[in-house]
Amino acid sequence: MAAGYVGKILFVDLTNTKIWEETPSESLYKDFLGGYGLGSRIIFSQQKAKVDPLGQDAILGFVTGLLTGTPALFGSRYVVVGKSPLTNTWGDANSGGDFGPCLKFAGYDAVFFTGISSAPVYLAIDNGKPELRTAEHLWGKDTNETEAVIEREVGRETRVASIGPAGEKLSLISCIINNRGRAAGRSGLGAVMGSKRLKAVAVRGEGQVPLANPTELEAARKRHLGQLGGASKIFREFGTCSGLAYLVQIGDTPVKNWGGSAMDFPAAAAISDRSVINLQERRYGCWHCPVACGGLMKAGSGQYCYTAGAHKPEYETLASFGSLCLNDNLGSIIELNDICNRYGLDTISAGATVAFAIECSEKGIITQKDTEGIELRWGNHRAIVETTQRIAKREGIGEILADGVRHAAERLGKGAEEFAVHIHGQEAPMHDPKRTTYYATAYLDATPGRHTQGSYGTKPASGLQFPPFDRQTMAGRGTANKMGSDLMHVVNCTGLCSFGLGFMDASALPEFVNLATGWNLTINDLLSTGERIANMRQAFNIREGIRVADFKMPNRVIGIPAQEVGPNTGKTVEIQTLCNDYMVARDWDTTSGMPSKKKLLELGLQDVSDILWGK
Numbered sequence: 001m002a003a004g005y006v007g008k009i010l011f012v013d014l015t016n017t018k019i020w021e022e023t024p025s026e027s028l029y030k031d032f033l034g035g036y037g038l039g040s041r042i043i044f045s046q047q048k049a050k051v052d053p054l055g056q057d058a059i060l061g062f063v064t065g066l067l068t069g070t071p072a073l074f075g076s077r078y079v080v081v082g083k084s085p086l087t088n089t090w091g092d093a094n095s096g097g098d099f100g101p102c103l104k105f106a107g108y109d110a111v112f113f114t115g116i117s118s119a120p121v122y123l124a125i126d127n128g129k130p131e132l133r134t135a136e137h138l139w140g141k142d143t144n145e146t147e148a149v150i151e152r153e154v155g156r157e158t159r160v161a162s163i164g165p166a167g168e169k170l171s172l173i174s175c176i177i178n179n180r181g182r183a184a185g186r187s188g189l190g191a192v193m194g195s196k197r198l199k200a201v202a203v204r205g206e207g208q209v210p211l212a213n214p215t216e217l218e219a220a221r222k223r224h225l226g227q228l229g230g231a232s233k234i235f236r237e238f239g240t241c242s243g244l245a246y247l248v249q250i251g252d253t254p255v256k257n258w259g260g261s262a263m264d265f266p267a268a269a270a271i272s273d274r275s276v277i278n279l280q281e282r283r284y285g286c287w288h289c290p291v292a293c294g295g296l297m298k299a300g301s302g303q304y305c306y307t308a309g310a311h312k313p314e315y316e317t318l319a320s321f322g323s324l325c326l327n328d329n330l331g332s333i334i335e336l337n338d339i340c341n342r343y344g345l346d347t348i349s350a351g352a353t354v355a356f357a358i359e360c361s362e363k364g365i366i367t368q369k370d371t372e373g374i375e376l377r378w379g380n381h382r383a384i385v386e387t388t389q390r391i392a393k394r395e396g397i398g399e400i401l402a403d404g405v406r407h408a409a410e411r412l413g414k415g416a417e418e419f420a421v422h423i424h425g426q427e428a429p430m431h432d433p434k435r436t437t438y439y440a441t442a443y444l445d446a447t448p449g450r451h452t453q454g455s456y457g458t459k460p461a462s463g464l465q466f467p468p469f470d471r472q473t474m475a476g477r478g479t480a481n482k483m484g485s486d487l488m489h490v491v492n493c494t495g496l497c498s499f500g501l502g503f504m505d506a507s508a509l510p511e512f513v514n515l516a517t518g519w520n521l522t523i524n525d526l527l528s529t530g531e532r533i534a535n536m537r538q539a540f541n542i543r544e545g546i547r548v549a550d551f552k553m554p555n556r557v558i559g560i561p562a563q564e565v566g567p568n569t570g571k572t573v574e575i576q577t578l579c580n581d582y583m584v585a586r587d588w589d590t591t592s593g594m595p596s597k598k599k600l601l602e603l604g605l606q607d608v609s610d611i612l613w614g615k
Contacts, residue, residue, distance in 0.1 A: 003212040004066050004516035005029050009042075010108045010130055012123060014196050015056065015115030019130050021108070029109075030519065030529075031604065034065035035493035036092040037533035038110060039081030040540055044608070046112075049543045053085040054170065054195035056116055062103065062161065062201055063110040065495020069101030069209045069287070071221045072512035074500025076100060076286035079492065080161075083544075084187040085195075086172045086349075086404060087425040090446045090540040091187030094492060095161075096286035097179035099203065102159040106205030113196055122162075122200035124154050127207070135199035140165060142342035143177040150202045162200035163190045164344030169394045170194050172403035173349035173427070177341055181311030182286070182294075185346040186426065187447060188404075212518030220515055224508045225290055232291050232503040236283075238273050239293035240315035245272035247315075248323055251435040251567030255323045256378065257355040258421045258428070258556035261566025267328035271318050275330055280312055286497070293499070297334055303382070304335040313337040313347075319430035320351025325358060325384055332381035336388055343392035349404050352427035354387050356405045357397070359419040365412055371397045423449040424551045434559045434571040437474070441481045441582045444551050446537035452498055454485035464506035464523050474574040478581030486530030493533060531586075532603040535595045538588065539608045548583065548593030 008021050032038045039061045051057040060082040067075035078100030084091025103111070107128035120135040133153070138146050146162040160178060167174040167190030174190030175183045193199075211217055234242050247253040248268040255265045262268070269275060277295070285292025295312030299305070313321075313333050321327060321336045340347045360366040361376035368375065374383045374397070390398030401408045405420035405427055421428050426449030433440035442454035466483055469476045491501050494513065501509065510523050521529075555561075558573035583590040587599040600609035 003210040003518055004070065004513075005034075006104050006107060006109050006207070006209065008108050010111040010125070012111065012113045012130070012132070013115050014113055014117040014121070014132075014198065017117075017132055019132070029066070032533060032536070033490065033493035033529060034068065034109065034495060035063055035077070035079040035094075036081050036537065037489065037493035037529075039063045039079060039092065040090060040533065040536045042112065043081060043083075044536065044540050044543070047083070050545065051083065053083040053088065053091075053192055057114070058083055058192060058195075059112055059114050060189065060192045060196065060198075061110055061112040064100045064104050065493055067512055067516060068495030069104040070211060070512075070516050071214070071217050071288075072496070072516060073221055073224055073504065073508065074289060074497040075495050075512075076289060077492070077495045077497060078103065078184075080176055080184040080189045082187075082189055082192050084189065084426075084447065085191050086188035087448055088544065089424065089448060089546055090537045091189055092447055093175060093184035093186045093189050094452065095176070095178060095182050095184040096497060097159070097182035098287045099159045099161050099178040099182075100495060101287045102203045102205060104205075104209050105207045106203040107207055111201065113198060116195065117197040120197045120199050122150065122198065122202060124150075124158075124202045125204070126154060127205050135197075138199045139168060143344055144180050144342055146200055147180055150200060154202050155204050158202050158204040160200050160202045162344075163193045164342055164392075166343045166345050166392050166394070166402070167191055167194040168199075169402070171345065171391070171394060172407065173346050173353065174344050175346045177344055180309075181341045183341065183346065185348065186450065188346075190344050211516055213515045217512065217515040220508070220511055224504050227505065228290070228503045235293040235499065235503075236291050238277055239295060239312060241276040241312065241318055242273045244315055244318050244322070245269045249567065252432050253319050253323050253430055254428070254432055256326055257324060257352075257359045257419060258554070259359070260326070261563055261568065263566050265323045265326055265328070268323060270328040271322045271330045271333060276312060276318070279330065279334065281308060284311070289497070291499070291503070300331055300334060302331065304331040304385075306335050306338045310334060310338040311341060316430045317347040317351065320348050321354070321384065324351055324355040324430070326378040327381050327384055328379070329381035332385055335385055339385070339388055339392055345388075345392055348429055349427040350388055350391060352421060353391065353401050353405050353408065354384050356408065356416075356419050356421070357387060357401055358384075360412060360416050363415075363419070365414045365416050366397070370400075421554045421556055423553060426450075428554065428557055432568065433557060433573050434568040437477070437573065437578070438481055438484055440553070440558065440573050440575055440578050442485065443553065443557075444548060444579060445485070446534070446541050448551050452492070453488055454481055455488060474577045475581060477578060478583075478585035481578070481582045482531075482585040483527065485534060486527045489530035489533040490526045493530075528603075532605070534586070535600060535603055535605060536608070538593060538595055539600075539605070539612060542592070542594050542612055547591060548579065548588075549591045
């Protein structure tokens with residue numbers, strides 16, 4: 001077994017209360033790295049096609065990355081994987097904090113769950129010893145309360161990933177929370193966890209990740225640490241809230257349920273950078289992070305009395321509950337972030353769903369009778385908080401909204417779909433492809449509606465040069481978009497923070513990988529691995545009967561009709577041109593997204609080819 005990995009994966013059958021471990025081959029790790037690469041390979045192999053994502057046969061995994069828990073800079077991430085109940089596609093959700101490294105220290109690279117428990121349980125892994133424990137006393141508790149109780153039961157050093165009441169009630173926009181505020185947020189995988197009656201995974205361990213060249217890896221860490229770019233200093237001071245006001249002004253941040261512009265939200269500074277930091281008590285960082293972009297807030301006062309230590313809202317949260325709802329009340333957004341963290345809701349989807357509801361109220365589709373008196377209108381922060389609380393509890397209007405905008409529009413009817421901004425069920429992230437074009441194809445990834453799945457905006461770096469293209473036209477970007485996607489798959493699957501890549505020279509990526517494992521890979525070798533991962537995830541969707549053509553980009557997102565005011569005036573994304581170029585570059589069918597047989601064989605995916613194409 002190569003270094004860089006513990007070399008053991010845990011499997012848990014919740015129906016029959018059986019636990020066993022397996023030792024994968026080194027080639028499996030080398031071919032898929034970890035994270036959703038490893039997760040997609042295992043689930044594709046072991047899960048039948050077209051299973052109910054909330055049913056007995058669905059598999060849910062918690063998977064670390066190759067560099068998670070190592071001295072490599074920014075190696076703190078883990079990924080939750082499974083079939084998304086929100087989109088019925090491949091699903092994954094990425095999170096930082098301490099949980100991922102501690103899962104490795106507890107003795108495992110990953111843990112996969114099958115079946116459904118007869119009663120609520122949690123899995124405790126204490127220094128390599130896994131045990132299913134009752135969680136009946138935890139069912140109904142929020143994630144903060146759950147962590148506190150499990151820490152008392154297992155040990156103070158325990159790290160916990162858990163669902164709140166939203167996941168228990170199978171909200172399709174529910175998520176998984178660790179470190180009392182770090183979220184594996186997207187794909188609705190909190191509902192999968194809830195359907196299995198799995199309240200939490202708790203890990204404690206004093207082990208170390210085996211390393212091929214520990215001394216050299218520490219030296220590389222120090223060298224790259226001294227070379228971090230200027231952006232890292234901004235993130236150290238402000239975190240992701242640093243750019244919100246600026247991104248609103250340049251048209252990257254959506255406004256008014258994607259129907260408005262910066263002209264509709266002139267008070268963006270009230271929920272951005274310095275305004276946020278003025279309410280921060282202290283900084284917070286994920287495991288061994290040298291930047292520590294997170295923060296814990298001072299106690300709230302006045303209308304919003306959140307407790308001290310509530311997590312600082314990140315950019316996506318500030319945008320979804322702020323500009324998207326025309327809400328410039330920062331105290332309410334901190335409160336909303338805390339509600340979502342405690343109940344286990346994806347803040348992007350929750351904010352987008354409230355914005356959708358406000359517009360439906362404006363159009364007369366939702367009435368005050370439906371909301372039981374809540375006055376849903378733009379900027380009414382009290383109503384935004386009350387509506388989110390009902391979504392979290394699945395009460396009243398929250399029962400209609402708790403599964404996201406697509407399902408809410410179907411329940412409401414009356415033309416509500418026009419205002420439901422989603423890609424195949426997943427609410428759109430808070431970045432506008434009319435401003436930054438590569439988001440357009442990223443949003444059509446195998447797990448749709450993700451801003452973290454592709455970029456050609458990485459600064460020039462040794463060994464990594466994106467192919468040139470004419471920035472005045474939409475055509476000819478396919479190869480660059482493919483390369484950006486492959487790169488982000490590598491970053492995500494090695495367990496690095498995507499911001500970390502932007503702070504470092506890209507040469508750090510193969511250097512950290514090789515020093516950890518003893519391999520001898522170039523950046524191009526890693527990009528080929530990213531391509532294999534992209535094809536593996538895409539194969540999952542093809543086997544489910546889902547085509548790329550089924551992913552419809554909302555007109556508002558791509559500028560149909562083009563906006564007449566604001567920074568994106570006159571801009572329209574030629575989505576078909578971008579998508580076709582991208583599919584050709586990937587050697588995928590331009591309608592179905594089916595990878596060619598040649599491509600699958602070239603990537604060593606013989607069994608996948610046999611399933612999709614026949615032997």
